[in-house]
Amino acid sequence: MSYQSNQHDSDDGQRNRRLYNPYQDLNLPTQTLYKLPTSPEYLFQEESIAQRRSWGENLTYYTGIGYLSGAVLGGGKGAIEGVRAFEAGDTMKLRVNRVLNAGGLSGRMFGNRAGVIGLLYAGMESGMVAVRDVDDVFNSVAAGLGTGALFKAASGVRSAALAGAIGGVAVGIAVAGKQALKRYVPI
Incomplete structure (x- = not known):
């Protein structure tokens, strides 16, 4: 036996359901009632003045973005090289192995280089901001x-x-x- 709902059943469910609002008698918007802030909150006043990431966040961001983008681009380049290295008598397993090995090798090399470049850049930029005190x-x-x-x-x-x-x-x-x-x- 299967249950079949029809339009009449769903209408009864909507009519019998009461949406409760505990503040309906006050006629106040929730924003006014709770005094919720609309701007970001900071622990210290100095944090609200600075409009940039800290040196540690900068270091992590640039190094991570550099490594990830270098690994993806290098992996793609290596995969293309792996496909070009196919030989006539290779099995599918050997072809997949060539593509994965070449992609992994190039991805690691490019990722490490780009990560080091990101690390150097983040350190120098944060150092310049600290020395000059101007961003x-x-x-x-x-x-x-x-x-x-x-x-x-x-x-x-x-x-x-x-x-x-x-x-x-x-x-x-x-x-x-x-x-x-x-x-x-x-x-």
């Missing part, structure tokens, strides 16, 4: 320049200078793009 675009561009130079310092002066210039330009483009998005793209 502006110059800190970001100088941190990008320093990160590129420090990352390639072991390769020689010319490589370090070129990598520093690339890092500074890349961060400058990223900051300008972020400002353009804030200004011209409504959220």
Whole structure:
């Protein structure tokens, strides 16, 4: 025996159901009744003034984003290399193994490199903010320049200078793009 509901049964359920509002006699909105805040709350007043992440949050964020994006891009590049390495007599198991091994190898290498770059950048940017006591675009561009130079310092002066210039330009483009998005793209 199966239960079949019809429209008449659901209407009776809605009519017999009473929605209780304990404050219906007061005719006050809940916001006024409870005095709920609408702005974020901070433990200390200094926290409300700062509009940026702390150095520890910055370090974790940039390192994590760098490692994750590098691992994904490197894994994709390695998977493509693994597919290109297929040979005519390979079994499916061997082909899958080639793709996974190549993807894992490239993903680890790219992820580690990008994570170190994120770590260096976060440290330099937070250091610049602490030393200058100003949070502006110059800190970001100088941190990008320093990160590129420090990352390639072991390769020689010319490589370090070129990598520093690339890092500074890349961060400058990223900051300008972020400002353009804030200004011209409504959220």
